[in-house]
Amino acid sequence: MKLIKLDAIDSTNDFLKSLASQDELDNFTVVTAENQTKGKGQMGSKWQSESGKNLIMSVLVKDFLYDNEQVFNLSVIVSLAVIDVLKSLNIPDLCIKWPNDIMSYNKKVGGILIENTIKSDGRIVSVVGIGVNVNQTNFDHLPNASSLAVICKREFDKKSLVILILEKIQQKIDSWENNSADLWKEYFNSLFRQGIPMPFKKLSSQDSGQNFMGIIQGVSPVGKIQILLEDDSVSEFEIKEIQMLY
Template sequence: MKLIKLDAIDSTNDFLKSLASQDELDNFTVVTAENQTKGKGQMGSKWQSESGKNLIMSVLVKEFLYDNEQVFNLSVIVSLAVIDALKSLNIPDLCIKWPNDIMSYNKKVGGILIENTIKSDGRIVSVIGIGLNVNQTNFDHLPNASSLAVICKTEFDKNALVLLIAEKLQHKIKIWETTSLDLWKEYFNSLFRQGVPMPFKKLNTKNPEQNFMGIIQGVSSVGKIQILLEDDSVSEFEIKEIQMLY
């Protein structure tokens, strides 16, 4: 595993994508940064992180995805790899808020953004961005966020955590072909608020925003969340279509 450490960068994902387009980088090359000025989250949101306090990393993954219909498999693997790494540090009450936010209790401690590039020969190259709130303690304007330090009342070694996550990720990918069904089951069983009634907001640019009650029943092979509605029907939604209210 090649590790590239940066002091400050606009985006570790963008930096790694640029490197990968110009050079034949080793699989599982990792880029970390102490500060990221233009971090990205799901749906174009910004990932804000206090300089030097948190884990900011991107990982290059090649020779795993070969079909657009399989891309969510990598999201499952990465989410579980991060959960495994945090479990080994005794972080309590971990779960995954669909599709791949990392939660402890009901607070978000991390996020994942996977960007895929299809090469001219059909290969899919993935850059996985992982942000974890590690030693930051001030979340005054982020009521749903927390950090490992706040939850466990101790500081953590970010560098050791980078290596631990990379190791867990490589292991999950290695065993995927023989354990994919087990890992999908583990992913579903790790979902935040799965199986219990909860409110959702329907996001639609054509109609007014609309709230509804539902129960998470599963996630499709392409990553759509499956929700049991009040009329006993099950509907599937993409990430841009609904928002959980909690």
């Protein structure tokens, strides 16, 4: 494993993508930072972090994805890897808010952003950005966020989390071929509010702002959420099309 430690950077994902485009980096090269000035989340949202308090890492993953229809498999693997590590630290009531936010109780403690690049020879190279709120205690203006320290009332060694999470990702990738059905089942069983009626908001331009009730039934192979609607039909939505209200 090649580990690149930075003090401050605009985005570890952007830094690693730039390195990967210029150099034949080793698989599972990791970049970490104490402070990230332009952290990104899903749909271009900003991810804010207090300097030195949280885990900020990006991992290069090659030779796993070979088809655009498979890209969500990596999201399943990384989400479960982070959940497994946090379970080993006795973080309570963990789940995954689709597609890959890490929750404890109903608070977000981590997020994942995977960016894929298709090379000229057809290979898919992925940069996996992982952020975990570890020792930050101030979440003013972020009512749905929390940290491991707030939830467990103690501080954690964030440096050890890098190795633990990377090892889990590698283990799950190595076992994927023989274990993919079980991992998909584990992912679904870990979903936040699955099987429970809850409100959603439509984000698409045609129905923007419209709320509706639904029940999460599953996730398609390409990562679309499957929701049972009030008329007993099941519709699939992409991440940019709906928002969970909780």
